Amino acid sequence: MTAPSTPAVSLVNFEDDAPAPQHAGKDSRPLRFITCGSVDDGKSTLIGRLLWDTKAVKEDQAAALSRDSTGKQNDLGLPDFALLLDGLQAEREQGITIDVAYRYFSTDKRAFIVADTPGHVQYTRNMATGASTADLAVLLVDARTGLLEQTRRHATIAALMGIRQFVLAVNKIDLTDYDEAGYHKIARDFRELALTLGVNNVVSIPVSALKGENIVLSAKASMPWYDGPTLVEVLERATQRGGQSTGFRLSVQRVSRPGEGFRGYQGTVSGGSIKPGDSVVVLPSGVEANVKQIVTFDLIRNAAVSGDAITLVLDRPVDIARGDMIVALDQRPQTGTAFSARLVALSPDAIEPGKRYWLKAGSRRQRVTVTPTQNLDLNSGKWQPATTLPLNAIGTADLDFDEAAIFDAYETNRQTGAFILIDPDTNNTVAGGMIQGRRKSSDGLARDGADKVTVTIPAHLLEAFRASDFARDHAGEIRISADEDE
Template sequence: MDGVAPTVQQANKDLLRFLTCGSVDDGKSTLIGRLLHDSKQIFDDQLSELTRESTRRGATGDEVDLSLLVDGLEAEREQGITIDVAYRFFSTPKRSFIVADTPGHEQYTRNMATGASKADLAILLIDARKGVLLQTQRHSLICSLLGLRHVVIAVNKIDLVSYQANVFERIVVEYRAFASELGFSSIMAIPVSARDGDNVTRRSDHTPWYRGPTLLDYLETVDSDSETNEEPFRFPVQWVNRSTPDFRGYAGTVVSGHIKAGDPVTVAASGQSSRVKELLTYEGPQPSAETGDAITITLADEIDIARGDLLVGPILGPEVSDQFAAHIIWMSNQALIPGRSYLARIGTKTTPITVTGIKYKIDVNTREHLATHTLGLNDIAFCNLATAAPVAFDPYEQNRKTGSFILIDRLSNHTVGAGMIAFGLRRGTNLHRQATLIGKAERAAQKHQKPAIVWLTGLSGAGKSTIANIAERQLHAAGHHTMLLDGDNVRLGLNRDLGFTEADRVENIRRAGEVAKLLADSGLIVLCCFISPYAADREMLRRLVPDGEFIEVFVDTPIDECARRDPKGLYAKAKAGKIKNFTGFDAPYEAPANPEIHLHTTGQQAEQLAERLTAKLAELGIIR
């Protein structure tokens, strides 16, 4: 062919977004390549290059390796697997398509979830020789959680089992039994050979026992259940446009519903209302806008709107809450720990968020609900979460755009999880922060000091408590008001129910931080001695108080010296196997990168280090 490119006519056709998924080596990339090839979507020069590349690699003999059309990364071609998500557009006389080829390996499940989040339908490939595998089940569960309602079971490589009908029927019966409770509206099963083209775009003479449509016929006719303009209006504000002092516009994309000039709108979180004055695009004012349109909205009234706010219609509004329940797909090698602070991006809004509890983890084999305290890579769970401020959302099953979010690690800025909101939690709606007549500033002024949390961190035996005790004595002698929180003392009382797993350590620090904050609110200088091995948890503490009130002190003592001192005999017990999860021995310690105070203890006396600590507090303006 001379070449095919998406035209205006093609773009105006009904669009179906679908993904291919399944276990590794089930033939996903080859199937997409076959669809593109047989529907005449490949340029002549592409086909020539494909033929040369196939010959060079020799993986398919004299035949063209159609998977190379999609496996664009060199690592994928060398290994014969798909790593990234590859998107391709193609069109037939009846419909246009965007297809996502997603990875099959378990470690790339997060990439598969990314593709599924934007799809209307999933083609789940199953190798006819292997049947339903664990990864088949995992991908099916993710598709269900992400709201996909149509699934095509493409039993691939049917040629390698001699086109046996009983093999096909056995796999279909097994899969339907597994997927019976996943909520799919339709499950269409088709026997195919992606390599040879059987039942992909043409009916195969090798499967006379199969009476259904070819894969392409089905894709052209299936009801995609795409978003319609009948859904409630939702407009996440991406940017506040102040191009001139007299102009204020709110830019973003309509994610559902429609809007026209003169319509009433409400800021979901605050409840402030106005009317649409104009709908602006690059081409000028428009009478209306609908799902998918990128626009700038101007309003008749000046109201407080910022990036991340959600503009909605006056009826069928979203929920607004700072607590909700959601399914989480965990995408990081570092475990999810309840109580640890992350960032959530919901629409265009970014806010601190904490998993307050894991209700259960889902076993992808049996869908059984399992008790757990943490989540590992590729785990799927139902959790309760709390945000730092109320957010507007819809349940995911009602609106995939406003009901989904991602979790971001606060230190690395990496995406570590994806979430689908189920419902808001009402437990906190009857709680309101009580204002006090005397504030922190007045209390601290009476004491002639600034309130602060002075957080000493370091290995066991580093000298934290010794230094803090001497420093507190010096501060007390100078007339300052202090309180010392020691890790052991807190564990003997408030935190006596906690052990030393990572989850318990996070909760230990969270509780201690909240106590320290209350003491700082009373105007005190709070010295805290906790190993606090995780940088993310110390960063969470820093955000509990205003800038300048959290002073991180790294008591830096080499582990060999700590073990030599071993004042409590803990290193000896850890070495003998009597203590598990001991920091620096069989549990990690993440040293501070930029502490306000860095105390190197080697060759120094505790009194000298305490004097350096108090001198630095004076330099920072905490004390006189």
Template sequence: MAPEALPQSPTPAQTPQRDLLRFITCGSVDDGKSTLIGRLLYESKMLFDDQLAALEADSKKVGTQGGALDFALLVDGLAAEREQGITIDVAYRFFATERRKFIVADTPGHEQYTRNMVTGASTADLAVILIDARKGVLTQTRRHAYLVSLLGIRRIVLAINKMDLVDFSQEVHERIVADFTSFARQIGLDDVVAIPLSALAGDNVTEQSPRMPWYQGPALMPYLDEMALPEAKADRPFRLPVQWVNRPNLDFRGFSGLVASGRIRPGDPVRVVPSGRVSRVARIVTADGDLDEAVEGQSVTLTLTDEIDISRGDVLADAARPPEAADQFEVTLVWMAEEPMLPGRSYLLKLGTSTAQCTITSAKYKVNVNTLEHLAAKSLALNEIGICNIGLDRPIAFDAYDDNRELGGFILIDRMTNETVGAGLLHFGLRRAQNVHWQPVDIDKTAQARLKGQKPCILWFTGLSGAGKSTIANLVEQDLYARGRHTALLDGDNVRHGLNKDLGFTDADRVENIRRVAEVGKLMVEAGLIVMVSFISPFRAERQMARERVEPGEFIEIFVDTPLEIAEARDVKGLYKKARRGELAHFTGIDSPYEPPEAPDIRVNTSIMTAREAADSIIRYLIDHAII
């Protein structure tokens, strides 16, 4: 039956105040999530006549339900979703009953799109986990349940869907419930309500189905409508991450952002974190005028009684109960990229309104989502969940995720592609973050450079094995020595005899190899030296990390550009032959990738020039750019 036409919107005085429930639907692929949400929209009469007509036409065109309405088409809006019959993106939908308003996030079930599921769950109060009655509890079901638990959702509806395809069997229902609840208890999910249903046929969606008389519990819609909402944590301390410093003129300076927790009034003392400076709130400014109080969820601008240096990413907080500040943490990390997580590689971390450079210093272990066993791990692959230590380039304000989602949840971004590659939860700051401090020195880099009469820098030679990096670096150092310059040379083979002799040639070890050398190179620059670094350094991300360890102008990337066939033909050390015979794994250019520089400072091609000519061109560059 077609839904009735929507009435004219009542005036605000006529509209009863309705609370809001945010929930997520998740589970394995093709469990019927989109169909269930489409059914809820249909039954709650949230469709206009033209939407219903389009649904009827699209259902006939697709023809997957034998002429019946295909409710999934209401939610699967992308062409790629309709073609494949799966959900790819997160789809947010709104519907309402007389009692309550709902925002539901329909998230993908396919493992490839787990990142989207995490996005949808980050603001939800409840999770509806669907299970195909024919398949039972799958690995992806357990993964989603585990993620839901990690993200702090404690209320679960276990929707056992497609009961019509198992003849509405009570035995099937009870077996699935027993299997899931056993796993749920192990991850702290105790509030689980199991509802057998058929989203397509409507059984137990809005009212109890006569085809399952053995089930005496609530139907899904009445349960969502009548369940008590989770209570907000009482007396949470005030937190406002600064999003924008509002300075329209010289007479006004305010700090704008969303109140993440607590409340604030004019006159209240606030502490700025991480700086620790204390002031008082002068005004609470909004577009509609000043407020006497701001509470959680409001976007406001605060002015203070004192002039304090505050920037985007700082946090204005309860002066008596401020958040901590640290630059090293233990975290739970969900990896979301095809490329594995590599300790030592530099990423961007976004937490609240702050952004910092982040390095995963170590992976402590990963979690088997089927058994919850802790497994040793050096890195994380797509969809794996692990406990890691991370380090940042500066302290940031934070709360543990269990206390505050906004200041405890973060994402990691690949610095080269700008893609989100991971999401994580902060547990606590590491003690050494508070105990290790920079020691000031009296003889700094400027003094060292003045004494040596040169501009310190790193000359970073990169290229395939056999390209001629070490030969050219040696010639450049000889020329610099003859000119009275103070130099040092770090060669890949030589360093692996000492500093890096514990490292192999996996991608993770290559990243750590370059990280260590970059740190040593930085120390040598601080000592006023011109440093030659001759390493294959196959990954752009690590070369960029090395560049950022020193100041602008102190890193010169030299690409020794030699085609693979020429480098392999030289094969001075016989390494290519071994790699071709399968005796040498992870060899760059053969079974491990090399990412050539996209815009090197210097490019020399040893297939058309001699090593001497290449060295001369580098010396000319150093003279032209006032390095020597």
């Protein structure tokens, strides 16, 4: 398997004059973004400074910050802004970030939710968690050192998680005497990395998180050679992730039977929309029904969209259990026993070839055999053949299930295309994964969604075959033709 082809990158920096993208209003869903990069590149300080300069720090928090910063003030007499994010005792004692810290703030134009993620290699799994729901990634680089291995790892994970908007914040630029040439070199290096990741929207900004330069306020006095946007201006203009291209998806969490005359199926809509009267199919059974009613905790709804927690009532009794998926009749996910996926290894115990794990996706848990196939070399950006995936490795693997699995490709739907692997012996989470598509399995049917098998049926049996369970289950894999000579 080779890495997918990638589009050309548009690296937006001080020399670009591209039109600003349209941003959503302040009353829309907040923009979710993460800060990531190598250890000690200043992620927590940058976000702390952003909160401070946007007046998101309340008076009591400011007073506590002043107390906690005793003895830690910098040469400018400012408090330790990182303490606004690093709330755990161990984080404050060691001066590092361990867990993901989420903070809410807003400007006059927009609201934001930021996830500050750890830079240490051993906490890569925490960074992957923060990236899984983000619209944009702010990748920090120390202006003195440039791109490091962990920088590349975080950028790669963010891209694999579907993030297509990056801000390259070249931090601590003041410690290089505002070296313009050094900044340009780092920007070029990141452009080459972005090309390998398929990221085509990158904004490069030289910043000093400590001094607050180019965070909220422009720093033209110290960097007259930079006339691009500040960080907050880029965030205000950023776009949110586009809507899912799949049809309706509801992973059943619970069957509700409060009384004799009511049977509802509860869960959170993870794709598309639904309204009463729509036709749906229950997977993996393939039973079809129509939506009779959509109920929430306080009312009956006329429709539901992705992200809504609902109880779905169907027009006929159907045998549905936790872990089943109710989907749009005409836009079904992929079903099968053989899939390919990308993995981020999160456990000291390597992903072993042919080992059986529990795979947890939504409310469904299944046995799966995992066979690693490739490992990404973070230095060269190339995929190398591999039979095992050690801690923090990024790789590809074949997944073989004991029974039919239900997925969308991760690029199509994050909720129904993501999963975790659990070691059955220790119950530890050993990897996070993203479905690429189906593979060919022993039955010879296409599993990658690219090819179809042509099935020729006698003309007089054509309609009956199309209505069969086999034809419905493999609708995306087979092409049916009639044999007129029969």
